[in-house]
Amino acid sequence: MRPFTPAHAAVLRAVHRFGTTVEAAHRLHLTQSAISKIIARSEASLGVTVFERREGRLLLRPEASALMAALDSVDREWGELRAAATRLRAGQETPLRIASTPSIGHGLIARALRRLTSEYPRARVELIMGDAPTELSSGAADIGLMFSPRVTDDITLMPLAGGEIIVLVREDDPLAKRRAVGLHDLKTRRMICFDREKSPLGWLIAQTYEREGLEYAPFMTVPYSISAAHLLSEPGDVTLIDSLLTQAQRFDGLAQLSLEPRIATTICLMTMRSRPLSRLAARFVEIVSR
């Protein structure tokens, strides 16, 4: 049996609407013989005669009125599907979901998204602030960006960019006049920083403290660099954060200093090995990898 297609439905509807093969051909930009052939093929495929010829016109057989109503639905759904395909191409149907920390989101991701949305103006994007490996594994995110994450075997890691840990102090702090400070300079200061267990950056900083023979004991732990920067309000307090944040955002009243020894950080892109990327996600990876 030859398949009955939406294109056949469109021709039968046009013949029903306009009454002649000539007019249907004119409206559909087809030849009259093409219309006649499609009617014959459609009727053969459906196994019924749809029209009867009377005084040079093709009239719908009375018993075919429910069939014609069904063909109207075929035409409507075909149109819906074409629109859906257009939306898929534009990235509207499969939103790009990125899990990251705010400092990566404000800098690297924001720059990549500016490029992506210029190529896909109707793209839908969801930025998730949370633990990227967890969001990826649960299927809530397509892509994760994070500093040196600990991941499972099903997640691929791609190093993207490097940075370093920097020191933020208030502008009225005596340390603010210096360009760089050592960890030993900070040992009497109240520290706002990351938790060594919950944050890969916290773990990196704690390791460096131990190598220097110092105790890593922040009085306040925070999940993100941006939280630390906003919480730095008391004179004498210091915070160690990643350098990406201050590249992306200004913090009035705060001074930025280099840290000695240098603690290098690496931003990694994460995707699931077993899950294919959507069009938008694949393009985002291309852009951000450059």
Next chain:
Amino acid sequence: MKLGSLRAVDAFVRLGGTGEAAQGLGMSQSAVIKTLRQAEQELDLSLATTIQGRLVPTPEAQSLVRQVQPLFDVLRRARHEADMIRVGMADRLRVATVPGLAHSILPPAITRTRRKLDESAAVEIMFDHVREHLATGEADLGISYGPMKAQDIADIALGQSPLICVLARDHPFARRMALTTGDLESERLISYGPDGVSASDSFQEALTKAGLSDRIAITVRHTDTACHLAREGVGIALVDGFVISSNLVEGLAALPLEQSPLVTAYAHHRRHSPLDRAARLLLAQLQERSAS
């Protein structure tokens, strides 16, 4: 965008691979892969990608397949309408119903309607998704346990009935006049489960109000099944009282549940498309029968 390509993408996504799709479509795996690649060109979308040595559907392919299902549905409907013309049933009365009411109030009403029409009316009965069948014009009349409360669909209450307990004649309770929910405590109960699509279901509401919805051990779709299970002594079937007017409870004891909440049967039709004579007659029969 070609229908054949869409069918290949559908099989690929739903069956989970090109080998499986080839088997399902009765074509070679290489033909499936070629069709997928053609579809990618036609649609300008990536639909399949290799992961760990295997072609798997992309998120776009999965989304496309979700969105192509309504088109496949209406194409099936068009074919069905053509089949109906071929077998002389183009002009038929189409009734969408829930299984619980299909074999109780409907059969006698259809029998009397056909008699009034000199047995000339062809009838098509379809189950479930009553609202969708009505909304898409696939059904002329709907019958269900609850009002649809939709602007374009009229709800007509047909009648009310308490819950009825159907049990085998040799059951120790069979000679009683009625049962209480307390009597049912140590019994295995058989009834309909929620259909998951109806917005309102007075049968399920009655079970809940009677405190029995968590007590159903065996759920069935059809009244016949519930009655057969009761006949075999598997348990006590809880059904609506409309069943008593049918022959489904022959050879069984049917006892009312004391202080039972009421179950309401409804008929539905589209407000703005007039019912033809057969549908009007069937509706009148349903109303008359339920009132009596």
